[in-house]
Structure formats: C-alpha cells, structure tokens
Amino acid sequence: GAGVSQSPRYKVAKRGQDVALRCDPISGHVSLFWYQQALGQGPEFLTYFQNEAQLDKSGLPSDRFFAERPEGSVSTLKIQRTQQEDSAVYLCASSPGGFGMNEQYFGPGTRLTVT
C-alpha cells in the first residue's frame, strides 16, 4: 500500500527565498509529525498535528518556520527567508492514532540545500 510521500525530494533555494515542503501521510492517519535531520545527526522534532490541530510546535527553530494541515490530511512545512543553517533533510511521519505509542511511519524526506 501507499506509504508516506513527500515532495519535492530535493530542493535548492537561494538564501532569502521562501520554500514549501509537502507531506502526504498514509490515508486515515490521525497524527502527523515533522522532523529536521541535519547531516550526520538524528532527526529532531519540529511539530505535531492531530488531525488539523497543531498540538505541539515547540521544535520549530524560529518564527520563519510554519506548518499547517488545514483539512487533517496533507501537510505543508513552509520556511520563509531561508538561511544556510536551514539546510537539512526534512522528514514527515504519520501514525494511525492520537496520543499513545502508535508506530510512526516515515516518508523519504525532502533534502533542502540553501546556497
């Protein structure tokens, strides 16, 4: 069956440009997560949605980062005025339930390079 998909897979942006990264979770999954993975590091939590509600955005590194999931399915992570330190792989994950340790299913990630 279809897993979590992300687009684009690769994005090159010039410093100062805005970018939008898309996540299509597994159909019917209630929870959606965004993580940021710097080169050679483990993923770092950015934000969490339960349906359309953003319940935790404590990991967003600055107010240049914004995420939405308006209809409780597809989500977009937007980064305004990109900086070189934003270069990373952005991972999306979804899980079937709400709180509680449902397995998180990860997408392949979007590799963002800011030049």
Added chain:
Amino acid sequence: GDSVTQMEGPVTLSEEAFLTINCTYTATGYPSLFWYVQYPGEGLQLLLKATKADDKGSNKGFEATYRKETTSFHLEKGSVQVSDSAVYFCALTVHDYKLSFGAGTTVTVRA
C-alpha cells in the same frame, strides 16, 4: 531534557559476526524506547521497541532489552548479514508522540 546517546560509528563487520550498538538515555519520566533503521535509499523504519523496564524488543534477529538500572537499550544481533548494512537510530519518547533520536550509527557488513 530527554536525550539519547548512542555508540559512534562507523562500524564495519564481516558477515556472521556479532553486532552490538550501545545506547543510553536520559529522561525525565518513564520513556518508551525504540530502534529505527534506515537502509540505503529508504526512509526510517521501526525495527523494534520496548515500553517498560525489562521488556525485550525483537525483530529480524535483532534484540534489545530495556534496562532501567543502567538507562540503556543496547541493540544486538548474533549473526549479521550484508543486508543489515544500514544506519541505526536509538530513540525514546516520554510524551507518547514526540521522538528524541540519537545521532545514528552506520553499520557496514562485508561478505
């Protein structure tokens, strides 16, 4: 804060060798513990998990035991194969949704 420290790599082994990847954690509550694996060109996949002290998670010949007294969750496999070459991440959650990952350990198994 909650954090995970795992053995630095890279680790290179011969086929059929024994693999251990050390993982220790710091957490404010009672975490659930996980090992995730990332095969070349693929996304992160859950390998195994344990939700309380003394639980043993196992999958695909890999095992890890939740040791509260040593705050550890070491990953082991008795006989590795070339197909086990991947990056392995130890992770925890205290809040039942937000995962905290270690830095990852790259394992290469040679035929």
